[in-house]
Amino acid sequence: MTRINSLAAMAAVALCTAAAGAQQRDLPARDAVAAAVATYNAERTLRVTGVLEVAAERTIEGDVAVLNGPVRVAGRITGTLAAINADVQLSPGASLGGLIVVGGTITGRDAATVRSEVLQRPELLRYHVADDQRLVPEEEPAYDEAWWRRHTRRRPPPSDDRSWRDFTFTSAHTYNRVEGLPILVGPRIHQVTDWGRFTLEAFGVVRTAGPVRWDRGTLGHDVTSELQLGKKLGLGVGGRTFDIVDAVEDWQLNDREVGLAAVVLHRDFRDYYRRHGGLGFVKLHAGADADLTFSFGDERWENARDRDPFSLFRGGDPWRLNPAMDEGTMHLATSRLRVDTRRRESVLWGGWYLDAEIERGTGRLARDPGLLTVIPVPEDVAYTRGFVDARRYTRLSPDAALNLRFVAGGWMSGDRLPMQRRLSVGGPGTLPGYDFRRAWRVHPDVLTCGGTVLPGAPALCDRVMLFQAEFRSDFGVRWVRNDARDDWWRPGFNRHASWVLFADAGRGWSVGAPDLATTYAKDDVPPLSSFRADIGAGIDFGSVGVYVAKATTTAREPMNVIVRVKLPF
């Protein structure tokens, strides 16, 4: 067999020599690769992996094949030198019987002697070495149009496809005026099996906001367990028991931005309440892109008093009060659909994002604790609430994208929504042209539905609707950088930046006897002319963006400057 390979190599080289004389030329890829591989696999070929240096006084008899290289020849090789994924440097006086270079460059060709033809293919050759040490070139992978292949290309393979367990010490992703930095301590188990996986996270919660005591203000727990059947497509069954502080509206800004604003600027963009109870859930999942979850829970809701955690700036100022919430026990049945086909985070996205939820709540609550004129008396409550956050990310070209978002949510049926389920708009995550929970310039108050007159300015709207659109386009900032110099750490200018134009429109309203200002009948939607709108522009440096927004429907609202550490939406 090796004899045949040797003959094939000689034949390939001889054939090319006869065809083209002693000239160097880029052959069709298969010819050069075939010749190089045949030379490598020939029985008498000297095989080298890595550096090969042939000194001026040295002579190598026969053929030589080199993987990766580099190859430096000042002496003589009587046979053919086949360099695969290797650069070849020929010194004056070097002499070769033949030269085949695949995936490499040749320097010094003119000063050296190559008795037969030089074959070269510049492109890298992917190959593997078989059990019998023969080199086998790999075919160029075909682009697979199958939809499931495209799906797998969209995301890297999950890194948690192995079993592990540990005892972890973790922060809870955020920082806020009620908990400070919540720290979770406890074991985690992630067991992967042939039929799916089992996960358990059993955390004790320690809150750092003072006063730190051995009580429920400082301590809590959050234990979640899930049994997942099927890896990419399948069914999950699980449960959770918790005593935690949760956010009222977590859809406006992400945890990281809320935490950074609180710890740096002494500004908290969320309200909080305590949840103590448990739930069970069934989850239908389709990989990382989509899942549908049904959960049934029984929990107690309580107020969460704000404390005075540390912040870098304005530490002497008081925090915005955490508004009083409804208190009592609730039974919650929730259905949630999540679809996320956005491709990747490193460049502009393209795809859909959908988060839709319907919640049915029944229980007994002491309501309206913020209204100090009445003493709350527990009453039976039953409500249904829906929420949809739909986004479309469209790349218009490699440098430009148009992103659209539609949010609608609120009361669907039953009694008034609890304070924990009310909504608002306004602020950096929704209408950046309007200050967060400072709606006194807006009349009527369609942003919080009157919440700003209450302590802590809670969200009081039964329903909200929001439209957001942004157009972004890359621009190069290479003119401020010099790659040849030592500027690796020059902040902000190592990537392309984007300029961004955006516009938003939204409002909230209450459901009840229509007053055509902030309250509408249950089947009515306020006219678009009553929506509050803003426009703005900014520059996004990849992870940090600086934006300017101006309200267009409220002339007195001053221009706002916003810094975001994520894409606006």
Next chain:
Amino acid sequence: MPRRLRRHLLAVVALLGATAAATSAQTRPSLSITPPAAGEVTRTGPVVVASRMLSGRKLQELLASGFPARLHFVVELWSVGGWVNDLERFTEWDVVVRWLAVERVYEVIQIVGARPFSLGRFALLDDAASAVARPTRAPIVASAAARRMYYQATLTVETLSLSDLDEVERWLRGELRPAVRGERNPGTVLGRGLKTLASRLLGGERREYVARTGVFQIQRGEGR
């Protein structure tokens, strides 16, 4: 100053400037993408070359200190439309360069999908840079539909230590686990996390290079 002397001085300055610019261009990292030859566009993909990517002194120091460099390539095929262009196909791969202190060599690995492929181990950084710069054909071919198309390649270069990357990711997820294991004290890990986070937020640890081919026309029936 006499006008003639001034003119000569200006000429010398311009010449020096041009020489400096040419020298800088020769040492500057560059990314290029070359489309297939006419008639081959429906059978083979473009060739991507990332030259001199390891040339910065800071990067070299980081590599020598054990911080691997990761080069992430994304090649996209776009079709030209009236108002908007459409992303037809894309492919991506990585090249990782790391210094093996015990063996005193730089190792270069190309990773396509989940499959690593060694591009070699080199005692000299220049040889490792040459391995990084090997022309790579992206397996992404144009469909036979008669359209105007172009390729774009994006290369993101970042230095990282695998442990640091893990640490940062854990920190962003809120985990402080290495500190508890006694590998580092919590203050240090938090400080390092904050420093790295700040650096990443400002884009200081990553560089991005973009190259694009010209628009080419696929003739009707080509590739059948």
